[in-house]
Amino acid sequence: MKKLLLLLLFASPMLLHAQGSQVNTQGIKALGISGAGSALFVDETSIFYNPGALAKIENNAISVGASAIMYRSAFREQNSFQQYNTKFQISPPFSIFATFGPKNTWWKAGIGVYTPFGGGVNWGQEWPGKFELNHLSLRAIYIQPTLSFKLTDNFSVGGGFVYNIGMVGLSRSIPTFNDQGQPGRAELSGTGTGTGYNVGIHYNLEDKFALSLSYRSKVVTKLKDGDAEFTVPSALASSFPTTTFDAELPLPSSFNVGITFPLSEKVDFVADGTLINYSIYKSLTFNYKHNTDDVIGDDALEDTYQPKNYGNAFSTKIGVNYTPSDKLELRAGGGYVITPVKPEFVYAETPDNNRIMASVGFTYALSNKFDINGAYTFQRILQRTVTNSITGLNGTFKTNIHAPGISLTYKW
Amino acid sequence: MKLLNKNIKYYAAIAAFGLIASCKPTINIDEPASNTQVDFSKYIAIGNSLTAGYSNGGLYLSGQQNSFPNFIAEKMKRFGGGEFITPYFSEEQRNGSGYIRLKALINGAPVTESVTTNLAIRGFNEAGATLYTRYTGTDINNLGVPGMRLDMAFANGVGSVAGNPYFERLLPENAPLTTTYFDYSTSKNHTFFSFALGNNDVLGYATNGAYTDSPTNTLTSIPLFTQLYTNYINTLTTNNQKGVVATIPDVTETPFLNTVTTQLLEQGVTASTGGVFTKIWISTANGAREATSADLFALTFDTDTLGKAVVFGNPRTAGYGLLQSNPLHDKHVLDKDEVLEVKNTINAYNAAIKNIADSKGLAIADVYDFMNKVKVGYNYNGIAISNKYITGNAFSLDGIHLTPMGYAIMANIFIDAINAKYNTALEKVDATQYPAVLIP
Numbered sequence: 001m002k003k004l005l006l007l008l009l010f011a012s013p014m015l016l017h018a019q020g021s022q023v024n025t026q027g028i029k030a031l032g033i034s035g036a037g038s039a040l041f042v043d044e045t046s047i048f049y050n051p052g053a054l055a056k057i058e059n060n061a062i063s064v065g066a067s068a069i070m071y072r073s074a075f076r077e078q079n080s081f082q083q084y085n086t087k088f089q090i091s092p093p094f095s096i097f098a099t100f101g102p103k104n105t106w107w108k109a110g111i112g113v114y115t116p117f118g119g120g121v122n123w124g125q126e127w128p129g130k131f132e133l134n135h136l137s138l139r140a141i142y143i144q145p146t147l148s149f150k151l152t153d154n155f156s157v158g159g160g161f162v163y164n165i166g167m168v169g170l171s172r173s174i175p176t177f178n179d180q181g182q183p184g185r186a187e188l189s190g191t192g193t194g195t196g197y198n199v200g201i202h203y204n205l206e207d208k209f210a211l212s213l214s215y216r217s218k219v220v221t222k223l224k225d226g227d228a229e230f231t232v233p234s235a236l237a238s239s240f241p242t243t244t245f246d247a248e249l250p251l252p253s254s255f256n257v258g259i260t261f262p263l264s265e266k267v268d269f270v271a272d273g274t275l276i277n278y279s280i281y282k283s284l285t286f287n288y289k290h291n292t293d294d295v296i297g298d299d300a301l302e303d304t305y306q307p308k309n310y311g312n313a314f315s316t317k318i319g320v321n322y323t324p325s326d327k328l329e330l331r332a333g334g335g336y337v338i339t340p341v342k343p344e345f346v347y348a349e350t351p352d353n354n355r356i357m358a359s360v361g362f363t364y365a366l367s368n369k370f371d372i373n374g375a376y377t378f379q380r381i382l383q384r385t386v387t388n389s390i391t392g393l394n395g396t397f398k399t400n401i402h403a404p405g406i407s408l409t410y411k412w
Numbered sequence: 413m414k415l416l417n418k419n420i421k422y423y424a425a426i427a428a429f430g431l432i433a434s435c436k437p438t439i440n441i442d443e444p445a446s447n448t449q450v451d452f453s454k455y456i457a458i459g460n461s462l463t464a465g466y467s468n469g470g471l472y473l474s475g476q477q478n479s480f481p482n483f484i485a486e487k488m489k490r491f492g493g494g495e496f497i498t499p500y501f502s503e504e505q506r507n508g509s510g511y512i513r514l515k516a517l518i519n520g521a522p523v524t525e526s527v528t529t530n531l532a533i534r535g536f537n538e539a540g541a542t543l544y545t546r547y548t549g550t551d552i553n554n555l556g557v558p559g560m561r562l563d564m565a566f567a568n569g570v571g572s573v574a575g576n577p578y579f580e581r582l583l584p585e586n587a588p589l590t591t592t593y594f595d596y597s598t599s600k601n602h603t604f605f606s607f608a609l610g611n612n613d614v615l616g617y618a619t620n621g622a623y624t625d626s627p628t629n630t631l632t633s634i635p636l637f638t639q640l641y642t643n644y645i646n647t648l649t650t651n652n653q654k655g656v657v658a659t660i661p662d663v664t665e666t667p668f669l670n671t672v673t674t675q676l677l678e679q680g681v682t683a684s685t686g687g688v689f690t691k692i693w694i695s696t697a698n699g700a701r702e703a704t705s706a707d708l709f710a711l712t713f714d715t716d717t718l719g720k721a722v723v724f725g726n727p728r729t730a731g732y733g734l735l736q737s738n739p740l741h742d743k744h745v746l747d748k749d750e751v752l753e754v755k756n757t758i759n760a761y762n763a764a765i766k767n768i769a770d771s772k773g774l775a776i777a778d779v780y781d782f783m784n785k786v787k788v789g790y791n792y793n794g795i796a797i798s799n800k801y802i803t804g805n806a807f808s809l810d811g812i813h814l815t816p817m818g819y820a821i822m823a824n825i826f827i828d829a830i831n832a833k834y835n836t837a838l839e840k841v842d843a844t845q846y847p848a849v850l851i852p
Binding site: 079175180183232235239391397402 | 435436437438439441513514516517520790791792793794795796805816827828831839840842844845846847848849850851852
């Protein structure tokens with residue numbers, strides 16, 4: 001009869017959603033203009049930026065690119081003098097784009113393998129938000145076979161099928177304390193898949209003015225049988241069995257409009273606007289295979305539901321591309337992103353806010369067949385003081401992102 | 413141009429340094445205002461077990477180290493706070509009075525055990541009560557004495573071997589019987605104080621089912637409480653010292669009185685008697701009646717006595733608590749009318765506390781208000797804080813005193829109150845660094 005309630009409130013684990021770590025580095029040329037250029041750069045990276053432009057490429061090409069995203073967040077709890085930073089880590093997105101098909105005809109095929117979402121934050125196990133998150137890493141690899149057709153010389157369309165492989169790993173402290181006073185820990189990892197598509201149209205006037213419209217569908221990534229492991233005091237071990245979980249992570253659709261026109265003989269202006277339909281990300285639910293409810297008639301490990309209630313995001317990017325010689329292009333640009341994350345739903349996984357971006361880049365022709373592209377972008381997620389309505393974490397976040405990138409293109 | 417070339421490596425170095433430095437963002441904070449209104453150089457903490465850092469049914473070294481005044485004093489150091497001395501038990505006698513810890517979870521139910529090693533027991537008084545190793549260090553700042561009541565603070569003999577052993581251990585040997593806690597605590601030449609007395613003037617009464625059978629479980633009358641409180645604060649502010657006072661939390665909302673519920677008792681009785689008995693009978697001022705969910709039982713209620721031939725002033729018959737003719741003794745239940753009496757008394761105490769504090773320009777740490785938030789439950793940095801036993805994270809195994817995490821949160825109530833009243837910038841304690849109930 002001295003049985004007393006022992007409910008281990010296992011507040012929801014949470015998944016990074018993409019926006020916080022989304023840095024588009026698929027095309028190193030576009031990276032040099034903060035992501036603008038879908039209308040200007042008609043090359044193999046159009047597989048990502050606008051499949052509709054692909055048919056306008058005269059030759060065939062393969063490019064391999066990589067970047068080093070250095071994402072560093074800081075947090076200071078309200079009314080505290082102590083600042084905590086995420087650990088320095090480099091996440092290395094990569095991309096491979098290749099085109100196939102006869103030259104100077106009305107169609108072109110291509111394939112792209114790229115990482116549209118990816119990155120990670122590692123706050124460690126000592127910071128005040130450790131019961132919200134220790135670390136999270138997310139990588140989505142998109143594989144996209146693509147076909148594009150010229151309807152007229154100036155007007156082309158294209159589309160691709162997207163197959164996504166998503167990998168996620170996260171950990172957080174849980175408020176169960178062993179006899180040394182150390183908190184417990186939950187570690188989840190899993191792989192999921194999803195499908196979607198990417199379509200676009202491209203229109204240009206005698207290579208002067210060009211317009212790009214493209215749409216990437218949402219990709220709902222389903223994680224099945226991810227691994228869940230818990231480190232808890234031994235008296236609780238049976239209530240937190242090693243188990244598996246299912247979860248669903250919707251990666252949002254986006255609609256992009258890009259334009260370009262020459263400012264002078266050597267300088268082209270580019271601008272892109274993107275609406276990202278993040279409002280589909282309403283909540284995150286984890287279904288554990290084994291729920292335990294034998295702890296005095298109550299649940300220890302139960303399925304979790306966490307509201308996210310994202311809004312839509314909008315980004316604008318503008319810049320210039322300068323061509324001083326046949327061999328060299330220089331470019332620079334900047335942009336602004338309006339965050340989809342509402343203040344009361346800012347989690348440590350995505351300490352997001354509106355962000356400003358600035359970039360520089362170049363392309364240098366090593367030979368007739370080889371181009372090298374380089375770019376560097378800096379992004380600042382603006383300082384934001386929030387109180388999370390679910391976890392109660394109250395403080396100020398700020399994030400800097402540095403991302404250099406390089407790619408090599410071989411044309412034939 | 414020449415100059416540029418000459419200095420280019422420096423420019424490059426500056427640029428590179430800027431790049432690396434900017435990699436780690438810096439959140440700018442306003443430089444904390446200098447502290448002009450208050451003098452933290454000698455902070456003293458007057459109070460009971462909560463001030464002393466009592467936890468898990470005992471006073472012991474690690475609990476003392478995690479008391480709320482110690483947390484506050486640590487944060488005062490940045491703003492002129494001086495050394496804050498606590499009458500710690502020695503490392504050798506670190507388990508002090510002894511305490512309870514979780515031994516196991518059996519079918520998920522907590523089973524506790526007493527810690528009986530490394531105690532600070534020096535002997536026993538004539539009545540057989542424990543005496544603790546005397547604290548012989550220098551003058552102390554944490555004056556918290558478990559069990560101290562406002563009325564007893566003014567009573568002679570409370571610091572004697574026959575009195576409160578936690579006060580007795582702080583006094584020199586052969587201290588005169590006239591040394592009251594009031595005299596002791598108001599003669600420290602303090603510059604700032606926290607004052608958290610009064611809880612025990614109602615707590616002992618409430619936890620004994622509103623049944624008085626010793627001086628530790630009387631209910632201090634509201635006029636007496638007001639008078640003594642006023643005297644105390646007047647004396648503490650003689651030289652215009654500033655301070656912070658705490659309101660009294662509602663003891664009827666603690667896990668101590670909300671864990672063993674009528675429903676649980678009924679379920680147990682129904683199960684163990686095969687449904688022959690399904691109700692719990694209690695004694696009230698209006699006679700015996702069936703217990704309802706509005707009647708509260710102590711965490712320490714011995715459920716094994718149910719149905720037995722147990723006597724607490726009742727006829728020696730079997731069926732204790734299960735029969736109308738043999739209801740639970742008054743002291744084993746805080747019935748709903750008594751709950752109301754306790755709540756009303758606490759409200760009246762708190763009205764007096766706020767009145768006196770306001771008249772003296774003191775900060776008010778509204779622990780009562782906070783307890784109402786805990787009762788509903790809330791999330792602190794992803795940790796569920798509530799008045800649930802063990803899993804609520806704030807309360808220790810005794811159901812009344814706090815965990816280190818709970819004390820850190822309590823310290824923040826005081827810190828917020830001080831900052832708001834005196835425009836100071838004391839940093840809050842990161843309570844996530846401190847554990848809740850330890851589980852083996």
